[in-house]
Amino acid sequence: MSDVIAAGEQGEVEDLAVGKGHWADFLSRYVLLLLLLGMIVIFSIIEPSTFFTTRNFKSILNGQVIILLLAVGVVAPFIVGEFDLSIGYVLGLSQAIVIGFMAKSGMAPVLAVVLSIAICCGVGFFSGILVTKAQVSSIIATLGVGSIIYGFVYAYTGGQVLYQGVPPSFLELARNQLFGVSLPVYYALAIVIALELFFVFTTTGRRLFAIGGNRQAAVLSGVRVKPAIIATFIMSAGLAGVSGVILASRIGTAQADTGPSLLLPAFAAVFLGATSIRPGHFNILGTVIAVYVLAVPIAGLQQLGVPSWFELVFNGVALIVAVAASKQFELLKLRREKRRRMDAFREGNEAMVGANQPAPAK
Amino acid sequence: MTEAALTPEPRPGVVAGPPPALRMRGIRKLFGGTAALAGVDFEVDAGEIHGLLGENGAGKSTLIKVLAGAYSPDAGTVEVMGKLVEPLTASASRAAGVSFIHQDLGLVPDLSAAENIAFAVGFEQTSGPVKLISWKRVRRRAREVLARMGVAIDVDATVSSYGIGTQAAIAIARALATDARVLILDEPTATLGAGEVDYLFRILRRLRADGLGIVFVSHRMDEVTQLCDRVTVLRDGACVGTRRMAEVTAAEIGEMIVGRPPEVAGAEEEPRRHPREGQAALTLRQLEGVAVGPVNLEVPTGSVFGLVGLAGAGQDELAELIFGLQPPVGGEMLLFGQRHRPGDPRAAVKTGVGFVPADRADGLLPDGTLAQNLFESPSGFAFERPSHERGRAKPSLLEFDVRPPKPELELNALSGGNAQKLLLGKWFLREPRLLILNEPTAGVDIGARDQIHRMMRRMAGEKDMTIVVVSSDFEEVIAVCDAAAVLFRGKVGAQLERDDLSVAHLRKTAVHGE
Numbered sequence: 001m002s003d004v005i006a007a008g009e010q011g012e013v014e015d016l017a018v019g020k021g022h023w024a025d026f027l028s029r030y031v032l033l034l035l036l037l038g039m040i041v042i043f044s045i046i047e048p049s050t051f052f053t054t055r056n057f058k059s060i061l062n063g064q065v066i067i068l069l070l071a072v073g074v075v076a077p078f079i080v081g082e083f084d085l086s087i088g089y090v091l092g093l094s095q096a097i098v099i100g101f102m103a104k105s106g107m108a109p110v111l112a113v114v115l116s117i118a119i120c121c122g123v124g125f126f127s128g129i130l131v132t133k134a135q136v137s138s139i140i141a142t143l144g145v146g147s148i149i150y151g152f153v154y155a156y157t158g159g160q161v162l163y164q165g166v167p168p169s170f171l172e173l174a175r176n177q178l179f180g181v182s183l184p185v186y187y188a189l190a191i192v193i194a195l196e197l198f199f200v201f202t203t204t205g206r207r208l209f210a211i212g213g214n215r216q217a218a219v220l221s222g223v224r225v226k227p228a229i230i231a232t233f234i235m236s237a238g239l240a241g242v243s244g245v246i247l248a249s250r251i252g253t254a255q256a257d258t259g260p261s262l263l264l265p266a267f268a269a270v271f272l273g274a275t276s277i278r279p280g281h282f283n284i285l286g287t288v289i290a291v292y293v294l295a296v297p298i299a300g301l302q303q304l305g306v307p308s309w310f311e312l313v314f315n316g317v318a319l320i321v322a323v324a325a326s327k328q329f330e331l332l333k334l335r336r337e338k339r340r341r342m343d344a345f346r347e348g349n350e351a352m353v354g355a356n357q358p359a360p361a362k
Numbered sequence: 363m364t365e366a367a368l369t370p371e372p373r374p375g376v377v378a379g380p381p382p383a384l385r386m387r388g389i390r391k392l393f394g395g396t397a398a399l400a401g402v403d404f405e406v407d408a409g410e411i412h413g414l415l416g417e418n419g420a421g422k423s424t425l426i427k428v429l430a431g432a433y434s435p436d437a438g439t440v441e442v443m444g445k446l447v448e449p450l451t452a453s454a455s456r457a458a459g460v461s462f463i464h465q466d467l468g469l470v471p472d473l474s475a476a477e478n479i480a481f482a483v484g485f486e487q488t489s490g491p492v493k494l495i496s497w498k499r500v501r502r503r504a505r506e507v508l509a510r511m512g513v514a515i516d517v518d519a520t521v522s523s524y525g526i527g528t529q530a531a532i533a534i535a536r537a538l539a540t541d542a543r544v545l546i547l548d549e550p551t552a553t554l555g556a557g558e559v560d561y562l563f564r565i566l567r568r569l570r571a572d573g574l575g576i577v578f579v580s581h582r583m584d585e586v587t588q589l590c591d592r593v594t595v596l597r598d599g600a601c602v603g604t605r606r607m608a609e610v611t612a613a614e615i616g617e618m619i620v621g622r623p624p625e626v627a628g629a630e631e632e633p634r635r636h637p638r639e640g641q642a643a644l645t646l647r648q649l650e651g652v653a654v655g656p657v658n659l660e661v662p663t664g665s666v667f668g669l670v671g672l673a674g675a676g677q678d679e680l681a682e683l684i685f686g687l688q689p690p691v692g693g694e695m696l697l698f699g700q701r702h703r704p705g706d707p708r709a710a711v712k713t714g715v716g717f718v719p720a721d722r723a724d725g726l727l728p729d730g731t732l733a734q735n736l737f738e739s740p741s742g743f744a745f746e747r748p749s750h751e752r753g754r755a756k757p758s759l760l761e762f763d764v765r766p767p768k769p770e771l772e773l774n775a776l777s778g779g780n781a782q783k784l785l786l787g788k789w790f791l792r793e794p795r796l797l798i799l800n801e802p803t804a805g806v807d808i809g810a811r812d813q814i815h816r817m818m819r820r821m822a823g824e825k826d827m828t829i830v831v832v833s834s835d836f837e838e839v840i841a842v843c844d845a846a847a848v849l850f851r852g853k854v855g856a857q858l859e860r861d862d863l864s865v866a867h868l869r870k871t872a873v874h875g876e
Contacts, residue, residue, distance in 0.1 A: 201494035203485045210481055213470035220468050221481045280472065335652060337523050 025279070028329050032276035032286065036293045043300035050303050058181060060292070060299050065184040066091075066243045068291045070266040071273070072195055073239025076232035078270060078282045079199070081212040082131060082138035084233060086123070086146035087240040087266065089153075092259025094120050094244025096153045096162070099254035103165040112170070117241040123149065124237025128230030142233075146260075154256045163253040174249035184246050191239070196284045208232065209281070265315045269294055272322035279329060294318055381444030383408040383575025384429075384460070384544045389438035391424055398424040400599045401438070406544065406575040408443075411566060413586045413607075414579045415619055416596035417807040418777045422579055425596070426546060430462055431455040443543055459543035465552050465805070467533040471522035475532045476504035478521055483539045507539045508532075510572070511565045527558025531565055538569075545569065546577040551585055552805035554834075557672030557873075563589050581807050583612045584837055584865070595619055619808060641699055643796055643828035644684065648693035654679045654852040656693055661796075663698070666822045666829045668839040668846030672872050676852040678720075681798050681832045685717040686710040697796065716794035718785060720801040720832075725785045726773055732759060733769035736788050762787035763813055779810030786814060790821050797821075800832040815842045836868040850875035 044052035070087050077084045094116050101112035123145065130141040176183050199205040210218040211225055219225055248254055272294070273287030274280070298311050384406040391399040399421050406412040416422045427433045429440060431452035440447045442458040469478045477500065480486070486499035504517040513531050521529055530550055537545055547566075551559045566576055566589065580586055586593060587607060595602040595618040602618045644661040654676030661667045669677040682688045684695065686704030695702040697713055704710035707717065719725050726735050733748070733755035755769035764776070764784045773781060782803070789797055802818070803811040819842060821827045833839050839846050840863050848855045848871040855875040858867065 197494065201497075203495065206477065206485065206495065207481070209473055209477075210470050213472045214468070216466075217468040217470055218481075223481075 069243035088263035089146035120241025124234035128233035268319035413590035413593035461537035461542035476517035668843035671849035714795035
C-alpha cells in the first residue's frame, strides 16, 4: 500500500495518504479470532476426552446464545453513543411474562411469545423517549428503567419460581434440534446475519455510526437523530426480550433474578468485540467472536475444576482489559500515523509542498 | 504588504451574459430594533472566487446564515444561477446548489472519506432485488468526485487519519457530490498551516475553472489578495463596496474594512530589541520528539520569538514538548540555565512556563463569567467573594480591551476576538517567565489582531516576559517577532534575526528548508 498515491492525470494536487496495510492493523483486526482458536487448541490438548468433543462444542455454542443475543442487541445503542444498562432486567422481564402469560393466564404459546417481545420493545421505546425527549442521560435512564422493571417482575412472580402449567410445545422452541444442533443456535445465526447486513450494508445502519461519530454532522446531513436513537433502544430491548424467551423455553421456569447477572458478560463481549474485525468500531462479528472468547476459557477451566466464582472475576477482568487494550491500540495507531505523515513529508513529497508557490515579491 | 503586489490570475471561463451564480439583493435583517443587515447587495459570478470581508459583527455571518436559510431575511431576494430561491429555507437553499464549508468541517472523523461523502448524497445500492449498499460504487463515486478536484487519496482510510488540509478537501468533495453551484467557505484557513492553505487554494482555483461560484470568508489579507478575483466588504451591516482585486491594494481593503486608515501595528510603539547578551530564556539541545528534531535553538530572554513552519513541520510538537504535554524522545531543554524536563503541564507552569493552545475552547470555560475565566487557577483553593473577584477583574478587562468589559458576563457572550484577548490576558496576568502562544490570532479580525500584537510587544517590553509564538501566519511573525526559527520537516531550517524577516524569506525557508 503506497503512502503517497499519485494524483490524476494533471498531477496537480497530491496528498499524504495514510496507508492502511500496516501489520499492526492486521493483527488487531484478527487477534481475537486467533486468541479463540489458540484457546480451543490448548484446552483440546489438555483435556482431549472432555473438551475436544462435539458434544462440548455444541454445548458451548448453544449455551452462549442468551449472552450473544443480549450483546449484539446492545451494540446498537453503543454505536450511537448511548448506554443501555437495562438489558439484563428486560431479559428477566421477558422470561417472567412469557412463562406467566402461559402458566397464569393460559395464553397460547405463540401469542405469549409475541406479546412478551412486544412489551420488551415497548420498554426500549420508553427508555429511548427518556433519553431523547426528556434528555435524561442514557446511563441514568436505563438504570432507572431497569430497577422499575425488576420491581414489577418481583410483583408479578410474587417472588416465586413459576414453572407449573407451561405447555410442552413452548419448551420445544429451545430444546428441539435440527441436524443435531439446538434450534437457538439457528435463531442466533439468523439474527447475527441480519444485524451485520443492517449495520454494514444499509443506509439506515450507517447513519447510526454517523450519529455516534459526530451528532451535529449527522443532523446537518439530514439524519433524524432522535427517532434513530429511540430505535436503537427498541433493538436492544427487543433482542433482550428474544433471549429472555429462549431462556424461558430452555429452562421452563421463570424467577425474578436471572437477568441482571447477564449484563456484565454482554458488555464485556461488546467492548472486547470492538477491538477486532473493525477495530475502534462497535461491530457485530467482533462481538460474536468475543462472546466465545469469554466462554471458552470458562468452560475449559471449569472442566479442570476451577470454582464457579471464577467466572465473575474473569468477566470483570475481561471487560476492563478489553477497554484498556482498545485505548492502547488507538494511541499506538495515532502515534504511528503521525510518524508516517512526517516520514512522507521528509521523503520529500515536493509536489505537495513546493508546487504553485507565488513568486516572491520584493 | 508584499503579497498585495501579486496580481491574481485572470479568471477563466467568465463571459458576459449568463446570470451570476449567486445574486443577493437588498437583504435586510433586523434583530430587535437594530439592523444586522441594512439592505446588502452581493453578487458572485460563476467561475469566480469572491472574498467576503469585514470585522467581526460587520454582518458577514448574518449574511451567510440568511443564505443558508438559517435566518429568514426581513427584506430582499436571493437568486442562484438566475433562479429565485423562494421561500428561502435551508432545504431550498441546498436544493438550489448552495453549499457551505464551515471551519468545523462537519465530517464524521471515525468513518471513511467515501462514507462521509455518501452521507451527503446517499449510498449507492446494489442493482439486485435486495437493496443493499454497494461499497464498491460508494468508493468509486468518492474517487470520482475527488478526482474532479485533482485529489487522489485512499477513500477507505478514516477521515481522522488525514491532515486538516485533506479533511477540508473531503468536505469540499462532499459539497461537490451534491451538485453545488455556489460554495461558501467560512474561514476555511483559520486552522490550516501554510502548506495546507496552498493545497486548498489549488483545489479552489481548479473548481473556479470548473465554473463554480466561490465565496471566501477570511481575516487573512495575504490569502484574500492571493486568491480572490473580487472582494466585497461589509461594515456595520452595510455593503461598503465591491472591488476587483487587480484594482485595489491590501491597504485600501483594510481601510474599507475598518473605516479609517489602518493603524500601524505595535512595531513602532515598542522598540524592537535585538537579542541581548546574557542568559537565554530557553535553550534546546538535540531535542527530539515523535515527529520533530533533533532541534538546537536559543530563545533570548525578553524577546518575542517565532516558531514558524508549514503544517506538520514540527513547530506544534516542539511547543508541546516545552510545555510538558508530551515527553521528549531525546535531547534536553534548559530554562534560564536550569534543566527543564516537565513531566506534565502542571510542572511546566510551576517553573514559570505558560501555554495558550491554538483552539480557544481548550483554554476557557464557556459557562464561566469573564472574571472566573480571567482568574481561573490551576492549583490551590483560593476562596474569594465573587463581588471582590469581579472588582479585581474590571481593570484587567479594560487593560486587555475585552469588550464589553463586564466581569459578570458569561464567556459565551463574547465575540471570538474578545474571547481571544481574554484568554491571552489571563496568561499575561500570571506573568510567566516564558509564554508560548500557539496561533494567537487565528480567526481573529484585523482590529483585534493588531491589539493582540501590541499586547504581546508590551508584555515582552515592560514585564520582560519571553514570548514564543507558534504561527503559520508569516505576516504575524513579521509584525511581532524579534527573531524566528523556521522549521522544515521537523528540523530547524533557518534561524532568522529581525532584519532578515520578510514574508518571501519565511515562505522560501518554510517550503525549501534553506
